Amino acid sequence: MLSRGSVAIDLGTVNTLVWVDGRGLVLEEPSTIAIDDSVGSVAAIGTAAEALAGKEPKDIRVIHPLRDGVIADLDATAEMLHGFLRKSGALGGPFKRRVVVCVPGGATWVERRSVAAVFGARRSRCAVELVDEPVAAAAGAGFDLNSGVGGFIVDIGGGTTEVAAVAGWRVVRAESLRMAGNAMDEAIITAARSGLGVILSQRAARQLKSELGLTGGPNGWAEAVGLDAARRTPRVEKVPGDLVAEALEPVVSAIGGTVQGVLSDIPAGLAEDVVLGQIRVSGGGALLPGLADRLEEVAGIGVAVADDPLRCVVRGAAAMLGAGQAPGAGAR
Ligand SMILES: Nc1ncnc2c1ncn2[C@@H]1O[C@H](COP(=O)(O)OP(=O)(O)OP(=O)(O)O)[C@@H](O)[C@H]1O
Numbered sequence: 021m022l023s024r025g026s027v028a029i030d031l032g033t034v035n036t037l038v039w040v041d042g043r044g045l046v047l048e049e050p051s052t053i054a055i056d057d058s059v060g061s062v063a064a065i066g067t068a069a070e071a072l073a074g075k076e077p078k079d080i081r082v083i084h085p086l087r088d089g090v091i092a093d094l095d096a097t098a099e100m101l102h103g104f105l106r107k108s109g110a111l112g113g114p115f116k117r118r119v120v121v122c123v124p125g126g127a128t129w130v131e132r133r134s135v136a137a138v139f140g141a142r143r144s145r146c147a148v149e150l151v152d153e154p155v156a157a158a159a160g161a162g163f164d165l166n167s168g169v170g171g172f173i174v175d176i177g178g179g180t181t182e183v184a185a186v187a188g189w190r191v192v193r194a195e196s197l198r199m200a201g202n203a204m205d206e207a208i209i210t211a212a213r214s215g216l217g218v219i220l221s222q223r224a225a226r227q228l229k230s231e232l233g234l235t236g237g238p239n240g241w242a243e244a245v246g247l248d249a250a251r252r253t254p255r256v257e258k259v260p261g262d263l264v265a266e267a268l269e270p271v272v273s274a275i276g277g278t279v280q281g282v283l284s285d286i287p288a289g290l291a292e293d294v295v296l297g298q299i300r301v302s303g304g305g306a307l308l309p310g311l312a313d314r315l316e317e318v319a320g321i322g323v324a325v326a327d328d329p330l331r332c333v334v335r336g337a338a339a340m341l342g343a344g345q346a347p348g349a350g351a352r
């Protein structure tokens with residue numbers, strides 16, 4: 021059951037969120053760490069580290085230690101996470117804490133073990149449990165999983181898209197696609213280089229993505245600053261909405277295909293719940309202009325963007341602690 025000071029962590033590819041029972045959300049920062057190679061120590065974590073991405077000073081290495089929702093660099097992830105926990109005071113005090121960490125539904129056993137392992141030295145001070153990200157996302161998106169009513173969630177993060185039908189804190193059918201917001205950024209960078217001859221940073225690509233999305237935004241274009249691919253000098257470019265929408269198309273079709281796949285596999289007993297509750301979309305990708313309409317066309321039923329989509333997973337994991345739910349994701 022819930023003990024005061026229990027901690028819920030959404031360790032995401034792009035953002036990490038930490039929630040502490042009794043205090044609420046105590047940390048929300050990019051999953052980024054900067055290492056100073058001249059002295060071999062941590063130069064910055066989170067927001068301060070992400071501010072250096074793409075413009076690293078000499079000797080500084082900016083690392084995104086998670087890829088596709090799972091740990092790609094164990095040491096860097098552990099350093100980052102311990103830094104976040106210190107900064108937020110989440111594990112302060114003498115008591116042993118219950119800590120729930122979300123992992124992608126498609127994570128392998130090895131990947132799950134490595135998430136548990138990042139707590140290494142702190143293991144004595146916390147009991148780590150892993151939970152499936154889509155179940156947490158569904159709870160955070162407002163589905164009442166205590167009641168046994170089912171729901172259908174699409175969580176579009178930076179590294180993975182989790183599509184799941186859930187009921188009673190369990191996954192009924194699910195698929196995890198290792199393609200989400202980062203793949204959209206890369207697609208925009210590639211299209212801008214080949215179509216306009218301009219090299220964009222990931223920051224600039226993200227800006228275009230959230231401004232133009234699939235609809236072209238209010239003006240049908242947006243300004244971006246990059247480097248001229250031939251001359252390597254700074255250039256201000258008017259980027260057409262069409263170019264961005266076309267670039268996003270393969271990623272959005274893959275997400276749509278995954279939704280169709282899971283939807284066509286649900287048991288008949290869940291159909292009414294899914295229609296009544298609508299498909300809910302969470303994660304930062306839910307904010308992509310035009311995405312919900314597109315998924316509605318594909319699915320043929322209502323699609324709603326969850327409230328505060330970037331925080332659904334951590335909110336749901338916190339609710340799970342409160343509901344005294346046993347984790348459904350294996351390794352601890
Ligand atoms: N307004 C927006 N429009 C489109 N995409 C957005 C918007 N705001 C944020 N994003 C994207 O959402 C992604 C981050 O979402 P989120 O924090 O849910 O991912 P994550 O949990 O870190 O990743 P994962 O769940 O894959 O491990 C990034 O790719 C970011 O660019």
Ligand SMILES: [Mg+2]
Pocket residue numbers: 030032033153177178303333
């Ligand atoms: Mg996520």
